[in-house]
Amino acid sequence: MYNNTLNHEILKLIKEQPEISEKNIARTLSITEDAVKARLADLRDVRDKILIMGNGHNNYHNLRNELEAENYNVVNVSDALLALETVKEERPDIVLLDTASLNADGFEICRQLKANPKCWWIPIMVLSERNKAEDSIKAFKSGADDFISTPFNTLELRARVGMVLRRSRI
Structure with a gap:
């Protein structure tokens, strides 16, 4: 999956299921939990x-x-x-x-x-x-x-x- 697509899919899952865990996101998208954590950290980074x-x-x-x-x-x-x-x-x-x-x-x-x-x-x-x-x-x-x-x-x-x-x- 491309980076932007993966980010979009993570955000989509969170929007559909606000209480979804990082572990369940990882399982759903077939990626590691560490990858999910890293992506979420990047998405929260508001620095230029x-x-x-x-x-x-x-x-x-x-x-x-x-x-x-x-x-x-x-x-x-x-x-x-x-x-x-x-x-x-x-x-x-x-x-x-x-x-x-x-x-x-x-x-x-x-x-x-x-x-x-x-x-x-x-x-x-x-x-x-x-x-x-x-x-x-x-x-x-x-x-x-x-x-x-x-x-x-x-x-x-x-x-x-x-x-x-x-x-x-x-």
Whole structure:
């Protein structure tokens, strides 16, 4: 079962039977009780979700820690082939897209996400190792909502993430 379908089925069971136990949900859907507990915890998580698309090198472990310290729910994906599927499954509130560390063209991924009717509304902040005007122009032309070059100041990045999230809610 796909993640969204599974979540939908769990919610449907709870709506139909408000007193249903996690054990009975697991039995009904043929999944583990731990999987049910994890899904319910995710469904209760109301924090803004940030999807970091990058190879997970040390800068991104630090970035993840910084964002989690700000009480964001942070998910990371490093494979561009999984990136598009992960966005559809995770439904993040914002994507931080590292154009340099994916195994595909990050600007093309940005274009594909913005062209997809299931996720076009998700703001994308492009992170680029090269501090060149061409990269920022390319990012904005591909649909990015913001651009920042690395290495970046984590305080500035956190401020920009907050600003993009506020702007997306308007």
